[in-house]
Amino acid sequence: MNTTTNQIHNLNAGPSILPKEVFEEASRAILDFNNTGLSILEIGHRTKLFQDVMDEVIGLTKELMALDADHEVLFLHGGASTQFFQVPMNLLDDTASAAYTDTGVWAVKAAKEAKLYGKVDIVCSSKEANYTYLPKQFEVAPNSAYLHLTTNNTIYGTQWQDLSLFYNKGVPLVADMSSDILSRQVDFNQYDLIYAGAQKNVGAAGVNIIVINKRCLGKVSRQIPTMMDYRNHIEAGSLLNTPPVFAIYVCLLTLRWLKSIGGVPEVEKRNNQKADLFYTTLDSLPLFKGTVAKEDRSKMNACFVMENAALEKEFLTLCQQEGMIGVKGHRSVGGFRASMYNALPLESVAAFTDLMKHFAQTKS
Numbered sequence: 001m002n003t004t005t006n007q008i009h010n011l012n013a014g015p016s017i018l019p020k021e022v023f024e025e026a027s028r029a030i031l032d033f034n035n036t037g038l039s040i041l042e043i044g045h046r047t048k049l050f051q052d053v054m055d056e057v058i059g060l061t062k063e064l065m066a067l068d069a070d071h072e073v074l075f076l077h078g079g080a081s082t083q084f085f086q087v088p089m090n091l092l093d094d095t096a097s098a099a100y101t102d103t104g105v106w107a108v109k110a111a112k113e114a115k116l117y118g119k120v121d122i123v124c125s126s127k128e129a130n131y132t133y134l135p136k137q138f139e140v141a142p143n144s145a146y147l148h149l150t151t152n153n154t155i156y157g158t159q160w161q162d163l164s165l166f167y168n169k170g171v172p173l174v175a176d177m178s179s180d181i182l183s184r185q186v187d188f189n190q191y192d193l194i195y196a197g198a199q200k201n202v203g204a205a206g207v208n209i210i211v212i213n214k215r216c217l218g219k220v221s222r223q224i225p226t227m228m229d230y231r232n233h234i235e236a237g238s239l240l241n242t243p244p245v246f247a248i249y250v251c252l253l254t255l256r257w258l259k260s261i262g263g264v265p266e267v268e269k270r271n272n273q274k275a276d277l278f279y280t281t282l283d284s285l286p287l288f289k290g291t292v293a294k295e296d297r298s299k300m301n302a303c304f305v306m307e308n309a310a311l312e313k314e315f316l317t318l319c320q321q322e323g324m325i326g327v328k329g330h331r332s333v334g335g336f337r338a339s340m341y342n343a344l345p346l347e348s349v350a351a352f353t354d355l356m357k358h359f360a361q362t363k364s
């Protein structure tokens with residue numbers, strides 16, 4: 001426990017912080033959902049009670065993302081990793097080729113699964129630089145089944161700032177938005193398929209949000225297992241089998257919160273403030289070093305190191321003492337990672353940057 005205050009600052013990369021009111025409301029619903037005398041954990045998924053949850057969560061997603069009528073919203077089991085193969089299973093024929101951008105661990109995993117279903121064309125890569133920048137020069141073959149990108153590279157701390165680079169390439173666009181969905185204003189209608197594990201910005205682990213343009217389906221010749229075919233889920237309104245009821249309910253609460261604060265424009269403003277404070281501090285302290293190209297810095301996951309490994313250990317211990325949770329970097333990058341998802345308050349970033357300043361002072 002920290003010595004000065006008892007406050008915890010949750011900078012976890014995922015699962016990660018959600019708004020306090022979401023935790024409170026979710027815990028009330030476990031005991032008594034909407035004054036029914038029933039727990040949210042024991043209601044039938046075919047009841048009106050749950051249908052109302054489903055209708056509202058889908059409606060709110062469409063509203064917050066400003067989706068047009070061609071785009072459907074699904075809440076499906078499995079993490080984003082399930083989408084790594086479900087996407088090509090539905091969109092990539094055996095003999096066809098899909099274009100993938102190679103920008104980090106998750107992008108690599110997505111491409112690896114796609115190879116099980118067809119050909120994969122890696123159109124750009126920053127692997128040779130340990131993914132410390134985003135490769136912006138790429139060509140997409142016009143007959144590609146789709147173009148796949150990872151909008152925010154959670155582990156390396158890079159984020160595509162100009163997504164229009166990917167628009168109007170003449171092929172369907174598919175994005176893994178697991179770690180930055182609904183964190184900034186994006187023209188979501190540009191995408192034929194968006195997928196995101198909920199546990200970073202939207203809710204509890206165990207469910208994916210999928211946004212899909214119906215028009216890109218039904219074009220592959222393979223047989224698709226019932227549970228893997230998006231068309232069946234669209235038809236069943238995400239109720240093909242028992243959905244992850246509680247995880248979906250937590251998404252609903254988080255989306256209600258997002259709407260209540262002013263939606264995506266407001267949360268983007270807050271995320272920009274947090275990222276500005278963090279990176280300005282980082283750049284002012286020679287003791288710490290950002291690991292990625294400045295123009296590609298992620299507003300969700302900030303990665304940094306220190307030159308001296310012994311000092312890194314000391315700073316990590318200090319973080320633990322001061323209630324800074326989840327700041328150890330991923331093993332493939334080392335150092336530190338501060339995740340600043342939607343629900344993280346500016347005060348937590350201020351507390352963390354104060355600690356960095358304090359530590360730097362004691363070492364100068």
Ligand SMILES: *Cc1c(COP(=O)(O)O)cnc(C)c1O
Pocket residue numbers: 014078079080081082106150152153154176177178179197198
């Ligand atoms: C966390 C993450 C994943 C993996 O999500 P799971 O739900 O654990 O499968 C995939 N892509 C990105 C960008 C992520 O941040």
